Amino acid sequence: MAENYRADTVFARLGDENGAPHYDLVEPAEFPEHILRYRNQRWAARVGLASLSDDAWIRHFGRFEPLPDNLTQPLAIRYHGHQFRTYNPDIGDGRGFLYAQLRDDQDRLLDLGTKGSGQTPYSRFGDGRLTLKGGVREILATEMLEALGVYTSKSFSLIETGEALQRQDEPSPTRSSVLVRLSHSHVRFGVFQRLAFEKNENAIAALIDYCIENYFPALSTPGDSNVIGFYTSVIQHTARLVAQWMAAGFVHGVLNTDNMNVTGESFDYGPWRFAPTADPGFTAAYFDQTGLYSFGRQAEAGAWNLAQLGGALAQQADVDALNKTLQLFSGFYETAMADAYFERLGLKRTGADDFKFVVDFLKWMTETGAPYEQVFFDWFCGAASVDRADHSAVAELYQQEKFASLKSRLLQYTPINPERLESRYFQNAGPCTMLIDEVEAIWAPIAEKDDWSAFERKLEAIAGMRDAYQFNASRYA
Template sequence: MENYKPDPVFESLGREKGAPFYDPVAAAAFPEHVVRYRNRRWAEKVGLGRLSEAEWIAHFGRFEPLPDNLSAPVAIRYHGHQFRTYNPDIGDGRGFLFAQLRDDQNRLLDLGTKGSGKTPYSRFGDGRLTLKGGVREVLATEMLEALGVYTSKTFSLIETGEKLYREDEPSPARSSVLVRLSHSHVRFGAFQRLAYEKNGEAIAALVDYCIAQFYPALGDKAGEARIVSFFRTVVQHTAQLVAQWMAAGFVHGVLNTDNMNVTGESFDYGPWRFTPVADPSFTAAYFDQTGLYAFGRQAEAGAWNLAQLGGALSLLAPVDALNEALQSFSGAYEEAMAEAFFRRLGVQRRGESDFAFVADFLKWMTETGAPYERVFFDWFCGSASENRAAQSPAAELYEQEKFADIRNALTSFTPEKPERLSHDYFSGKPCAMLIDEVEAIWAPIAEKDDWSLFDAKLEEISRMREALGFDASRFSP
């Protein structure tokens, strides 16, 4: 395994001194192992690209330890607010941290699982993942990475040969186990659990771990200032994540505190959706009946969750200082919205008025019901795409008086790397991922084990990723 660099640092936290960070667990024994997806791009980045299929199954289907890595998987302990109701009975219930390693930029990355079997926190669940759920997560992470969202990467998906029974999809359902690659599995809920247990020493140890691995620039801070600086940094990264979701037209669906982590990295995809139009009330989860996590309320959800993290950290730092750090969310979000939308539109920013343009742009999209992905596709690189936009199926929208001010602004911005328009992706149609297509991709897999639409979609996303040239893995310590 050339360039494989194991670094199982999470074990250093341990469980001694009353610090309850994790529990050693064992993976389920699955009757079958059929590799359905293997992320070769990212496998190369972490030195695992040359594994044979048998070795891949051994490590990511049977979970035999990687060399010099975690000796046993660990289920991370956490609590969380679920739809704003505190739940002290959760934790890694169908997943665990399997390994930690460094990538080709020497950044720490975790390999975590979903559907790997029961843990002490499974409660009444079976600890499994349906194959459809795994397919949906592959599609979500590939699409979001291509659109410039800082997301976990689906590393492996293996079908496991069991029959599962679920209320929300036809049963018996096919089973799978998924491995995701991400910079951190430290959720807001990990701090909430320690605060619930009034374990300030453990909170300090977890903050130290996060600073050492993700934010070493804060290493010179001490005492209360260290805690507040860490929190302010998480606030800023969370604001950036939500802004990237908005620019991608993405609705996560379940923004509970246990589904947000300290690096501001999108992960854990359940009932996600991409919105067809800029509808603030658009929701992803059928059970989100009040629209708590609707498209237009994701920033509110992020800020609310940060307030809960701040509450947990108040065991070690003054509330006033933490509240002041939390107040930075609004400004950070406006700045991140400008950055994310200008990047998606392929134009260079100008300055303080950038967010005002984004607000006007979203208002126009909302009022007209313009197709979300189509608009970004048609106007990528602004004035450099005027002729393309005139040939678009949405051209009539662009000729209306309502669009005049938006058009004038768009064409006044300097195109960013307009040579990207020479990619053949821009001679076709925009790559989208609306729910009807997701279901259409799944149908032939369920009916006749036909993966051709799935493979074709991944190829289409790959072409878009190449054309846009976004770097969704820009996080660096």
């Protein structure tokens, strides 16, 4: 291990003092094959694991031999959750587990967790496996979102495992894999919901203290768990996450309470999609027939989930105070929307009117059906991109009268670091995108002839976009 590798297994100790463990010890599956398909060297370097050989990588992230001084056995975390607004007490880590905890170069506590690592007590009727396509899709989602400034979990490793899986939503039999994620907290809203369901007040108090100590240390006050302060922070971080999804044109697809965590980090990518246009009704999941988690309703979903978290905290704080705190979401969200969209446009915020500009900008995009990513590519850094926008493939949209007043306002904002436009990325005719047809086109040659070249080219293109925009989502604690 590199010198900056620092194990810190604090979650394993949580619950010992009140007899309420938050996990079950489990065994990883034994796979017939281990073919390394992806390793995230950028983030491996930040947690002291970049120097591992491929053989050692497979031992740790395919066979799950313990990392030095880390968890000696994986932990399947217990939680409940509302799934499409229906409470389900029969869930938990069903095909994944917490494998290790460690500190990064910002001293943040990060978790290495899995997807597709085998059955657990919460697998129900599932096989505990992940399809290779599902793993590829998660890598594409996390890499793209990180490049666009969204605070997201990182796809850390993908290993093909040599099993044939049966799935209803993929041509079967299909190939299998095991994914490892690097995440800023595995504490989902549903962890609190389980403890509230079981009426374990001591365990809830201990979990709040754990979250404050490890994720919100500024709230630490001797002798005071600061429940309202904790809830306020989670609300603010959740508002920021949803705003970042919106600015990225991203639809998560399954915003159940067990798919949101206390740090406001995006994770668990199933039926995700990027919206081709600013269509509020655009959905990602074929089974979301009512559009509950559509593009335009993601803020509503975040607020609803926060209300359920508040209900779980009601044993620890005054209900009226919790309800009053929840009302802060709309203000936090307006601020976060302005921050996220101005960052995507490369412009400096000026004040309260910024949110109104974002609303009008989105209204224009919705009414015209302008290609989402193209618009942000064309107008990055505002006035510094007028000539680029004039030569865009959709330049006629910018010549229409309905854009005139919006353009005038856009050009009044000061560009931030316009030298970013000198990047090779902005010499392209159009942006790097990740629409569903592209995802399928990347997967097809892998499925048909084990050709990973399109996948590798897309990751190179995303890296070029990330380097050009220089959004630093990792700054968020």
